Amino acid sequence: MSAPRRALVLTPALLLLVACTGAGPAAPAPPVAVPTSSVAASPAPAPARTVVLDPGHNGGNGSARAEVTRQVPDGRGGTKACNTTGTSTDAGYPEHAFTWDLAGRVRTHLEAAGVAVVLTRSSDDGVGPCVDERGRAGQEAGADLVVSLHADGAAASGHGFHVAYSAPPLNAAQSGPAVDLAGDLRDALRAGGFPTSDYTGRDGLAPRSDLGGLNLATVPAALVECANMRNAEEAAVVSAPEGRERYAAAIAAGIRTFLAGLPA
Template identity: 75%
Template sequence: MSAPRRVLVTLAAGLVLVACSAGGVAAPASSAPVPVATTSAPLAPTPPAPALTGRTVVLDPGHNGRNGSGAARAEVTRQVPDGRGGTKACNTTGTSTNAGYPEHAFAWDLARRVQTRLEAAGARVVLTRPSDDGVGPCVDVRGRAGQEAGADLMVSLHADGSAAPNHGFHVAYSSPPLNPSQAGPAVTLATDLRDGLVAGGFPVSDYIGRDGLSPRPDLAGLNLATVPAALVECGNMRNADEAAVLSSPEGRDRYAAAIAHGIERFLS
């Protein structure tokens, strides 16, 4: 064997010795990869459901935009059940400020603002009318809207038209009660709405009711309700100071926040 060949054999033998284990067994050509330790990030906690998830609220914006049209007169004036064995007009046109801002427009805008707040809190909100350019519905239909929607409560939204010096809001409920919901829960709802409005900086009425609450036997929309129901007269549109608040988007947003707070308080 020549010298170069001996060098190659020697190198090959050395490689075999290095590749052998202590027991004389050669290591395999490839081996399983060494596991790499990893740390999993902790799972983020599931955020709580919004406070009103699973709740349904009916909002009843008073009157409607075409109630005052001549074509609607027959429908608006026809008699419907009042919930106490009598009848009353299907609906009315509502009032307005001295500057001409109508109650129906106020009620519609306010309802949409309250709806936005309640839906953000997880509630399902049903309105008794789909827009502000229709007629009705009649007060007996509105009164049954809460139970037909499977609602937890119903709130009717209005503004009053009284003598100019009078001011303040009041919340009406059906009295004497006609069913268990009216006997207790409706009064609690009215009280929570009153407290929400007071907390929002609104004064209670100085001309009707007591401490912002007004028990009424004559409101069909409340008499026919079998879910807790209340009607909010947010202020007097004939009072110049209150008319300015009722007519402004900022004022209506304040009312919406206060009413939504009262509803959330009742549902909690």
């Protein structure tokens, strides 16, 4: 077996001596052996991850009835309205404002973790985009996943969140990964102290066939209905900045959990 490779290391003192003496360089110090097995290899960089956040509805939808009622593909061979105005609390705090604020907060959490974030709309005073455009946003961005952000407008007695995914599945992303994403979001929201819905879905999960934004997705996609805005207790939570921050932290945690499970 050949002798291990040895590296010559000049200490700062020897470098100074070489630079300052007029009698020529001093005799080199004995070389310091650095076994090649002790040099740690640089870790491979983590793959870049991209997430599409889809804040539901838009602030201009209410004044653009013709546009938002225009029929677009629903992903299952039928059509549905381009979009809707969304719901609101009884005090008038609109769903579109809640989802827009929430998306910005989730984005901040994800970007701090090194995740690239794409939003399906750029402001809260526009119209649309339609659900079919939102459904294609993940694949067009080359994203690892899509999370659509909403709040519900059910009977005031109902409370709790639920996470929807497309079912029956229409492609490989919907048949398994989307269900896993929905489960990770559900678990993170539970860990954040939010109760699961007592009026729809089961155990916080809701398979849906009627949501075009999920049906048209070919990357893992899920829709979070964070709360019932018509329930007085939950309306107070979604209306408060600290409440929205709690939702954002939980949703971001669920997304990070799913991303951590993806192959390198």
